[in-house]
Amino acid sequence: MQEVLTPAIGKQPFNTSLPTDQCASGQYNDEYTEDAHQKMVKNYKKSTSAKWSSTPDIRYLPGSIDDEYYTADVIVTAVDISLTRNACSNSLDALLSTSTTVDQEQEVTEENCVRELNCTAQQYAWGKIGSNALVARFKAAQNPAFQIDENKPYAELWVGTHPNGMSEIILPQTVGSRNISNNNTYSIPLVDYVQTHPQRHLGILGKVMPSKDFDLTFLLKVLSIEKVLSIQAHPDKRLATQLHAARPTVYKDPNHKPEMAIALTDDFEAMCGFRPIVDIARHLSEYPEFYKIIGIEVSNDVINEASLACSRDPKFVLKKLYKSYMETTDAVFDIMIKLLVIRLSAKKSRTDLDDLILKLSDQFPGDSGIFAPLIFNHMKLNIGDAFFIGANEPHAYIQGEILECMACSDNVVRAGLTPKLKDVETLLAMLTYKCTMPEVHRGKQIDTCTVLYSPPVHDFAMEVIEVAAGTDYILKSVKSPSVVLTLMGSGRIQQHEIQTISLSFGKTVFASANTSSVLHADKNGAGLKVVRALSNVHI
Numbered sequence: 243m244q245e246v247l248t249p250a251i252g253k254q255p256f257n258t259s260l261p262t263d264q265c266a267s268g269q270y271n272d273e274y275t276e277d278a279h280q281k282m283v284k285n286y287k288k289s290t291s292a293k294w295s296s297t298p299d300i301r302y303l304p305g306s307i308d309d310e311y312y313t314a315d316v317i318v319t320a321v322d323i324s325l326t327r328n329a330c331s332n333s334l335d336a337l338l339s340t341s342t343t344v345d346q347e348q349e350v351t352e353e354n355c356v357r358e359l360n361c362t363a364q365q366y367a368w369g370k371i372g373s374n375a376l377v378a379r380f381k382a383a384q385n386p387a388f389q390i391d392e393n394k395p396y397a398e399l400w401v402g403t404h405p406n407g408m409s410e411i412i413l414p415q416t417v418g419s420r421n422i423s424n425n426n427t428y429s430i431p432l433v434d435y436v437q438t439h440p441q442r443h444l445g446i447l448g449k450v451m452p453s454k455d456f457d458l459t460f461l462l463k464v465l466s467i468e469k470v471l472s473i474q475a476h477p478d479k480r481l482a483t484q485l486h487a488a489r490p491t492v493y494k495d496p497n498h499k500p501e502m503a504i505a506l507t508d509d510f511e512a513m514c515g516f517r518p519i520v521d522i523a524r525h526l527s528e529y530p531e532f533y534k535i536i537g538i539e540v541s542n543d544v545i546n547e548a549s550l551a552c553s554r555d556p557k558f559v560l561k562k563l564y565k566s567y568m569e570t571t572d573a574v575f576d577i578m579i580k581l582l583v584i585r586l587s588a589k590k591s592r593t594d595l596d597d598l599i600l601k602l603s604d605q606f607p608g609d610s611g612i613f614a615p616l617i618f619n620h621m622k623l624n625i626g627d628a629f630f631i632g633a634n635e636p637h638a639y640i641q642g643e644i645l646e647c648m649a650c651s652d653n654v655v656r657a658g659l660t661p662k663l664k665d666v667e668t669l670l671a672m673l674t675y676k677c678t679m680p681e682v683h684r685g686k687q688i689d690t691c692t693v694l695y696s697p698p699v700h701d702f703a704m705e706v707i708e709v710a711a712g713t714d715y716i717l718k719s720v721k722s723p724s725v726v727l728t729l730m731g732s733g734r735i736q737q738h739e740i741q742t743i744s745l746s747f748g749k750t751v752f753a754s755a756n757t758s759s760v761l762h763a764d765k766n767g768a769g770l771k772v773v774r775a776l777s778n779v780h781i
Contacts, residue, residue: 329457330497330650331479334700336446337459337777340721346445346756347719352414354442354754355741359725360385360429361750362400362407367661368469369397375466376506376643380727383748395468401725401750401775402461403433406494406652409725411435411752432752433457436723445721445755460702462725462775463646464506469605471639472660473513473614474669476501478633481672482653492663493653501648502630502697503639504685504704504773505623506729510642511598513618515635515678519556522563523548525616531578531585532616540566560675564617568610568657568666575610579603582612595620598640602659611658614638619679626706629680630697634672647775649701691715696780703778709733712765719758722777726751731770733763745770 340346348354363381372392373379377399382388390396400407410429440449440456449456476499477485485493503512516522523545526533533541540562547559583603586596595615602612618636621629631637638659656662657669685693685706695704706729709715717726717735726735728749735751736742737759743751745761753759763770 328496329455330459330701333440333444333446333456334459334777336444336449336456337722337779338700340445340447346721347758348442348754348756350737350740350757350759352740353439354757355737356726356735356743356751356753356757356759357435358412358743359401359432359750359752360410360412362409363388363396364398364400364407365395366397367395368467368471369395370466370468370643371395374468377464377466380464380748383746384750396466398466399464400461401463401727402650403431403436403458404461404495404650404652405433408432409750409752435752443754444723458650458723459700459777460775461648461650462702462704462727462773463648464727465503465639465644465646467510467639467641467643470602470611470641470659472654472656472662473611473618473636473638473658474654474656475634475636475673476631476651477653477655477668477672481634482651485653485655485668492665495651495653497649497651497653498633499649499651499653500630500632500697500699500701501646502628502695502702502704503623504628504645504695504706505625506643506645508624510623510627510644511640512621512623512629512637513614513640514621514629514631514637514680515619516560516564516675517617517619518677519544519560520548522560522617529582529613529616531582532613535570535574535578535613536563536566556677557675560677561670561673564673564675565670567613567617568670570610572610576608579608579612601640606659609659611638611660614658621680621682623682626684626693627682628685628695629682631680634674635676635678636669636673645704645773647695647702647704649699694780696778698781700778700781703776703780705774705776707761707772707774709761709763709770711763711767711769713763715761715763717753717759717761717774719756720776720779721755722779723755724753724774724776726753726772726774729771729773730768731763732767733761733770736760736762745772 361381361384363377369375369377372394373390375396378390378396380399381396382390401409403409409432411432412427412429415426415428436443436458437454437456438452440446440453444456444458446456479496479498482493482498483496486496526536526541526544536544543559544563547556583600586592586600589596598615598620599612602609602615606612623629655665655669655672657664657666685695688694691707691709693706695706697703707715728745728747730747732746734742734744737757761770761772
C-alpha cells in the first residue's frame, strides 16, 4: 500500500459533463429523470386503457428498466415519485438546490468541529481472515478495545449512517450527560448527531431543529476480499422503492445503490457487465459444457447475433441467453460442472479464464455461478485504478482490497456464488443487458495533493489526498458533510484553536458541511494519505 495514487498517462477521468442518468463509456444508469418519468406516465395513460398502478408487481417489469413503458397488456414500470422519498434523497435534493456561487463557509465552533468516528466491521464469510484483512486492522486502529479474532473473516468496514452498519461519533463529556465514561467522552450513532441540526451538519439550509427527514447521501466502505462475492446487481430508485415495499426484510431501504471501487492492492479482480456478444459466442464454441447449458436453440441465436454485432443491439438475445442460463435445472448444472472441472483440470496449458472458473468451483462447488466468467467481463485492477457500477448492472468482486463508495443503501439482488437468498426472477427482469466494459480510470488530479474520483451521480465522490512530510494542506469547505479515513502515515487535522485530532492508520473523522480544516503531515515520516468521501459537489 505504499504506492502513490496518481493519474496514469493515457487514462482519462470520467466525463462529468455527461447527464447524471448516464455513465461514462456508454454505461447507462437506467434511472429516469423526473421529466422523463412524467412523460412516461402521460404517454402510457394515452396508449392503454389498463388500470394504472403506481407499484407494479415484479412479474411485470420489462426486460430492462430502461424500457420506458409498454403499450401491451402489462403494467408500466414506474412508481409514484413521492414513494421514492427518504432521508438520503431529501438531503440530495437540498444539496442540488443550493447555489454553488454563494460562499456558505461557516465558522468552526465546538458544535460543528471535526469529530472522531468508531466504525462497524462486518464479518461476512467472503472476507479475509484475522489480521490479514485490512478491514480488521483499520477497526483495531480505531478502537483499542477491539480484539482481532485470527480465526474469523473481516469483510467490510462501514463509514456512514446506514442502520445495518452505523458509525458512532465520539463526543466530549458534558455536565449532566447520561453517558458517563472514564475518558471524558461518549459516543452516539452518527445519524443521531447529524440529525440534531441538519443545517449545521448536513448543509440543509433553514433546517435548524432536529429532524429525521435528512441524512448522509453516501456510504464509504473498505473491503477485504478473500472469496468471490455473489453475482449481484443493485436496483435503481424506483425498483428499490418497489422491492422495499414488497419485501422490507430482504430489501432494507428504498434507495438506489450506484457505487465506485478504487483498488488498494494490485491483485484486485472483478466481473462486471456482459461481455461483447462475439466473446460469448466464442465461449459457446470453446466450452461445450456452456453450450449444453444454454441449449441448442439459444446458443445458435447468440452465434448468429454475433455475426451481426456491428449492425444491431444484441440486448434481446442476451436476455434470452441469460434467462436460459439462470433457469437451467440443478441436475443439468451438476453434470456440466463436473465435466467442465474434470476437463479444465486435465489441461496442460490453462488460460486465465480457465483458472478463474476452477477457482470459483473450489470456492462454491456445484454453484451455477461457476460459468459466470464466460458471460461477464473479467477485470484486473492495480492500486489507484477505479471503476463505476451503475444501477441494474451485474457484477461480482473476486479478490483484493478496495475502497468503495456508494449511495447510502444496502439493497442487493443476488443470483449466484452465494449461500444467501437468490432472487433470480428480479435479477432477470432488472438487468440492462448491455455489452459494456466499465471504464477503468485513475481519477483526476485537481491540485498538487488531491486525486478526485467523481462518478456520474450526485450521491457520492471520493478524494484521495497525499500530503508530503512536514507540510500542510487546506481541506477546503464544501457544501456537503464528509468523512475522512486515514490510509497511511501520520499527522493531524486541525481547525484553528477549536479542534485538533491526531491522524494515523485507520483513524476516521466526520466533518460537518461548510467547514474547512488543515491537514498537517508529521515531519518525521512518509507523509499522510487520506480519503475523503462526500456528496458529489464536483458535478
